[in-house]
Amino acid sequence: MTQAVAAGTKAVPDSRRAATSPGQEGDLVVRGLVRQYPGGAGVAGIDLTVAKGEMISLLGASGCGKTTTLRCLAGIDTPTGGEIWIGGQAVWSATAGINLPPERRNIGMVFQSYALWPHMTALENVMFPLRARKITGKEARERARKMLELVGLGAMADRSPDRLSGGQQQRVALARAMVYHPKLLLFDEPLSNLDAELRETVRQDIRRTQRELGITALYVTHDRTEAMALSDRLIVMAEGRFVQAGTPAELLARPASPFVASLLGSANLVRGEVADAADGLVTVVAAGARFTGRAAGTLPTGAAAVVSIRPTALRLGVPGEGAPVEANRGRIRDWYPTGPEFEYVIEAGDPGGPVLKALSHADFGLTKGDEVMFWYDPQTATCFGQAS
Numbered sequence: 300m301t302q303a304v305a306a307g308t309k310a311v312p313d314s315r316r317a318a319t320s321p322g323q324e325g326d327l328v329v330r331g332l333v334r335q336y337p338g339g340a341g342v343a344g345i346d347l348t349v350a351k352g353e354m355i356s357l358l359g360a361s362g363c364g365k366t367t368t369l370r371c372l373a374g375i376d377t378p379t380g381g382e383i384w385i386g387g388q389a390v391w392s393a394t395a396g397i398n399l400p401p402e403r404r405n406i407g408m409v410f411q412s413y414a415l416w417p418h419m420t421a422l423e424n425v426m427f428p429l430r431a432r433k434i435t436g437k438e439a440r441e442r443a444r445k446m447l448e449l450v451g452l453g454a455m456a457d458r459s460p461d462r463l464s465g466g467q468q469q470r471v472a473l474a475r476a477m478v479y480h481p482k483l484l485l486f487d488e489p490l491s492n493l494d495a496e497l498r499e500t501v502r503q504d505i506r507r508t509q510r511e512l513g514i515t516a517l518y519v520t521h522d523r524t525e526a527m528a529l530s531d532r533l534i535v536m537a538e539g540r541f542v543q544a545g546t547p548a549e550l551l552a553r554p555a556s557p558f559v560a561s562l563l564g565s566a567n568l569v570r571g572e573v574a575d576a577a578d579g580l581v582t583v584v585a586a587g588a589r590f591t592g593r594a595a596g597t598l599p600t601g602a603a604a605v606v607s608i609r610p611t612a613l614r615l616g617v618p619g620e621g622a623p624v625e626a627n628r629g630r631i632r633d634w635y636p637t638g639p640e641f642e643y644v645i646e647a648g649d650p651g652g653p654v655l656k657a658l659s660h661a662d663f664g665l666t667k668g669d670e671v672m673f674w675y676d677p678q679t680a681t682c683f684g685q686a687s
């Protein structure tokens with residue numbers, strides 16, 4: 300069953316290549332991937348093309364199928380259908396009977412656990428995968444040393460893992476995964492064991508080195524900040540399927556559903572009834588307050604709807620001090636300083652109305668129980684049918 304097949308040849312003209320060899324469309328190409336576990340869980344209908352040097356994140360809640368997808372790409376798990384190409388080479392095809400083992404897929408992997416050899420120095424750990432590729436001696440040593448310098452550990456090459464911090468160990472693991480210039484780098488929640496501050500620095504190291512080396516990468520996480528900070532594009536997963544893909548900015552501005560909006564942490568979801576619609580905008584009324592947003596789909600008057608409004612899009616003002624005509628009235632239920640910003644919790648419209656969160660750099664001097672005016676640009680909000 301195991302058999303290497305080089306997908307596409309130089310003789311195939313560009314115009315025909317896509318039809319004859321999807322494997323040439325990106326460094327990672329996945330078509331119709333299925334991994335069905337007994338009992339029905341797993342992933343299905345996974346289609347993905349990752350361009351050379353691109354970094355993509357799979358983002359989703361626990362159990363949505365991120366790790367299953369990654370394991371299938373790595374060859375650690377066996378899909379039940381579909382096709383996978385890495386660096387133009389078919390590594391899995393249900394129909395062609397191709398299933399390359401992990402070591403022949405030209406991938407590097409970085410996991411949550413660093414999995415370093417405890418009896419080897421940092422340098423020896425990084426050299427280790429080169430030996431299997433018949434690169435030894437001075438060349439191996441120099442390549443490993445260069446890679447350690449790239450991840451900022453040049454001075455610690457001779458330390459054993461037990462004399463390195465968690466963040467440093469994860470950088471060694473990163474250097475080890477990249478030292479043989481794999482076609483594809485796979486990350487499975489690599490920052491989960493690190494504290495908040497280290498997560499940010501190691502995250503920046505990952506992004507910088509991945510960019511400097513131009514390595515194509517797929518990153519699995521349930522942390523939206525991580526996914527958005529690291530990725531050129533991100534893919535939201537739910538229940539074993541891809542539900543939306545795009546740049547972080549595209550997904551924030553145009554979530555395909557209330558689910559995506561709340562997963563990205565970008566949403567106040569206000570439920571109400573459609574009052575009117577014009578020019579692609581829909582106005583929903585809830586507790587006497589009016590919320591307008593771009594219509595996602597057809598929303599007739601009287602229909603139940605959900606408006607998604609980003610906390611950072613909300614503008615606040617004190618009543619009587621020049622709020623625009625479309626502003627709603629509300630009351631401050633609570634407020635907190637959250638580092639660089641203030642978070643205001645606002646009850647909108649009539650008493651018992653929808654509760655919204657607003658993030659603002661300004662301290663309005665508003666406090667619990669105060670009346671407040673709030674408004675936003677309707678183009679930054681999205682209105683969905685209740686069933687979305």
Ligand SMILES: Nc1ncnc2c1ncn2[C@@H]1O[C@H](COP(=O)(O)OP(=O)(O)OP(=O)(O)O)[C@@H](O)[C@H]1O
Nearest residue numbers: 336337340341360361362363364365366367368521
């Ligand atoms: N070996 C297995 N046998 C049966 N079901 C499995 C197996 N591995 C995973 N599953 C199921 O497949 C689904 C997807 O699991 P997966 O580990 O891919 O999710 P995930 O998104 O990576 O979650 P997490 O963020 O918790 O790691 C889950 O319902 C899980 O219970």
